[in-house]
Each structure stands twice: as structure tokens, then as C-alpha cells.
Amino acid sequence: MREDLINIYKEAPAIFETIRGEIGKVVVGQKSVVEQILVGILSGGHILLESNPGLGKTLLVKTIANTTGLDFSRIQCTPDLMPADITGTTLIEEVEGSKVFRFEEGPIFANIVLADEINRASPRTQSAMLEAMQEKQVTVGKNTYKLEEPFFVLATQNPIEMEGTFPLPEAQLDRFLLKIYIDYPSSEEEYEIMERYTGHAEPKVERVITRRELLSLQQLTRDVPISDDLKTAAIKAVVSTRSWEGVEYGASPRASIGLILASKARALLRGRDYVDRDDLVAMAYPILRHRIILSFDSERRGVTCDQVISDLLKSI
Amino acid sequence: MGVYRLFERSMSLLNGGIIAVLFYIAALFLGIPAFFRFYWQDSSFAWAPAAVSLILGLLGAKVLARWSDYDLFAHLEGSLSEKTKAAYDNRHSDSVVMQSLAADVKRRLSKVGAKDLINNRRLNFGDRSFPTFQAKAGALVLLIAFTAIFSQSQAGDEITPHPFKPLADLRDRAADLFGEEEIPKGGRTGTGISGEIYGKPSLAVLEEVNLELILYPGSAAGFRSRQTDPMDRLFTVSEPGEGVAVATELYIESLPPQHREIIKRYFENLATI
8 A cells, every 4th residue: 555655655746747638638838727626626625616608618627637647527416406306316126026226326425516606506405505515425215325535626707697596505605615716718728719619620638647646646635744834824815814804704614624635635636745835825815715704894895715814824 | 952041141241242332332322330330439329330230231132032033944945944943834644645755854964963954044235154153253352342431431531530630630739838849649658656646736647757637626537738827827627527718619619511510419418417
């Protein structure tokens, strides 16, 4: 087992480079977004992707799932989606003349679950995902079913369409390790996108990492050393959000855990065997931005969560 | 690391020196050393302010060393600093990543000498930076120079003849009254004094000159010798042990105004003993 870890650790930079290369075949640019998603996967956390329509959220998640060779399922969230449509349901089946109950697994039983436009699902359905996301298990009736590791929910939401949407409650937002914004591509990138997707051949990706390798990398992520000073700085950053001017509610201790874990994952992804201050600063934004609730006054003045995080990091 | 420890000790001594000199300068402004020199001129107690300043300096350096959260890692260059800190804080971990980190840190630290650490210890003044050791040593030299100059000017004010010039004038006036030449500074000393010291003239031989020494009963010690007959008008006849009021007032009035009160108090206290 230890030998395996040593081997994986030695090969990690090459594995990450290959993953990036494969994703790059399909997704143009968005290197920072790809890195953040990989951070989420290495940390074993769930990711909320937010962007305007047409920026390739779904394509990105599907591509990443394909490169990892993990079980992938997609849930297209709509207001009439029922919890059982996600978790699964118990069916009555006739076996050798007698009727028996059989649990039919829902799309949540996969390694990577893409919950597309999650804010379109009803609060009841959103809540059904809470247990799966936090406990990594599903309870239907009196039975509890464990979800197979690794398990990630990659949810997307569209910030501009408010009609017929149900904003995620704070409790559910807190369960997402990262909230990643996807921005518009540059003109050069858009030209490249146009070139790639207006021909006959659609780019294809290959599986470059096995489930076992991914689990080993997740274990290695937790082993990346971090200095006590940086741990203290991370806690200070999270605690500061609770008393920061213009912030109604700050981040929970889950954010401190997430910040350290995500910083470790970023260090590993960048081929470093220790966490440095840049990792902490870079990961503070996707970790904290959905955990900070601004006051009415701040929102009125047009202050954004990222601005608050930026000010907060300067003070530490 | 022996060189580095020596450097740290020297830094601490410099801190102590700077603090001690600052304390001594403060004492000079308050006139404490002059006060001690005035009252305990011939005693080692006159050095008490300097000794106390030195002790306070050493204590200050000790407190400073304890207060300043010394961070050796901060003196390492860039990424090595973070790397070493992470490795040190996780030294009990036996993970694969930690082992790799430890090996790398060990390899890179073997190239770092004490000199590199010392050279990196710098003070920043805007765009310029100076090694702390040199800056502190320079500051100490400047402070000592300032103290020496200030101390000299204070000493001149306090104990040189200038403020006591009226006293010298008094002596000269007394000499005029006796009709004699000016008494050399420091008085006259000699051997061979013989005979009675009260009543009759006595003879002293000083530098091959015969001097008649006459002391009158009740006039106490300190009168100078003269070669002429005694002149009663200079002294008020009084009982033995009593102060000579006229001479005292004349004496007090002739003192520099700033010292008048303390010398007056000194004689008053002497009279009560």
C-alpha cells in the first residue's frame, strides 16, 4: 500500500499534466477553473459552478468525468424533479412467483454526479441531496445505502435567470467545498472554440486515471504538510468573516477545514510537497465566497463577496 | 550554528548597550550623575548612575530578546523558508509527502551557512536596507559620542571653577585684605610644621621659606598662614564652636545662585550635627 502511494506520488505531476492535456483537448482556456475543479476532486469536496449560459459548464464536468474513468451521471434539475428521481425508489418485483421489493438506484449512485441547474430543483429535491452530499449515503424508507467512494456532486447554476428558480439554502451551500465562477473566454480562446466545434471531428478525451489512482491521490492530498503559521492564518481568515464589516453571516468551521484541504490539493497539483501562502490566498475565494452572506447595506453599495475576501486577506 | 549564536549574543549586547546609553542620557538630562559626583566625589558611589544604567540596559536586552518572537525560518530565502517551516511543524509525520519534503529540505539546508542567515538579517528603510548589526553598532557609537559630549558640557557646568568663580573671588578678596600674594590653587602644602598651633606663632618651612603660622582659639581650622601680625578686624571674636555669622553670609552671597541653596543647607545640616 505504501509502495503504491510512493509510486503514485512520483507519478503525480505526470498524471496531472496528462489530465490537463486531455481536458485541454475539449475545453479551451479556463485553466484556473480546471485547476479548481481538480482541487475539489482531490479534496473530495463538492463543487458549485456558476456562470452565464453557454460557457461550457456541463461540457467541462463531463470531460473531467471522462478523463477519470469514474461512473458519471447527470441530473437535469427542473421544478418537477422529485427526490426519488435522484435517490432512487423501491420497486415491487416478481421473483419465482413471489413479489419482492427491490431498490432501484437513482442517478446519485455514481462517482461523479452532475446536477445541472441545481437552483431549478425544488427545495424538497435539493434537500434530498443534502444527506448524500454530507454523509455520502442515501436513506430510502428504512434502508440506508452507502455511496461508493469517490463521490462528488458537481452542480451548476445560472445566476441571471431568477424566474422559476429556488436559490440554494445556506445549509446546502455550505456543503459545497468550492464555488467556482466561470468567466467568458478571451477573443483568442473564443476563436479557438469556434475552430474546434465548427468542423466535423468532435474532440474526444481518453481515460487517463483510474479510480484507485484517484483515491491514492486523495490520500496524498491529506498528507501534504502545512506549517502551523498557515493553519493559524486560515483560521484567522475564516473567523474574521464572522465579524467583518458589511457581512451579515460569516463562514462556518467547515470553511476552515475546506480551506486547508483545498490548499493542500492545490500544492499537490502544482507539484509542491508543502502548502505555501499563495495556495491559501488562491483557495480562499472559492472556499469563502458562498459562505459569506453580505448585509443589506453592502449589497446596496454593490460590494461583492470577492471584494470582502480580498480586503480580509489583506488584513491577515 | 556556533557562529550564529555568537552573532545573536552580540546583537543582544548591542541592544543592551543602546538601552544603557539611552538610560544614561536620560539620567544626564535629569542631572543625576552630576548630583552623585557632587556628593560622592571621592567615592565609587559617584559611578552609581552609570552602573544602574548598565544593569537596566542588560535587563532591557533580556526582555527584548524574550519579547521578540525570533523566527529563524524568516531568514531563509523565499520558498525554502515556507518549506522548512512546513517540514519542521510536521516533523512527527511519517507520510510519503513528508518524507519527500524532509529529504529536500535537508539537501537544501546543507547549502545554507550561518553567514547567509546573518547577512539576510536586515533592517528596511524604504528602498534601502542595512544589516541590522551594522545599523545597531553605528547607533551605539553615535549615542556614546553624544553622551560623552553632553556629559562633558554637564560636567563643565557642575564642577569646573566657572560657576564657583565667586568663591575664587572671595578668596582673592580675603587675600587682598591680608595684603598678601594670591594663594595658588590647591593651597600650600608642606612638611616641617613645628611648635604650638594655638596662641603663639608657629613656624612652617615651605619650599625653603619660613612661614609663621598662627591659629587663634575658636577660629577653627582652615585659616591661612601669614607673615604679619594678626589682624583682629577680620574675625569676630566668638565662643569656640560657634559659627561666624558675618563670614558665612559673605560666603553664601558669593556662591553661584544655583548652588547657593544646597551649600547653605549643607552648612545648616553640619551645624545641627
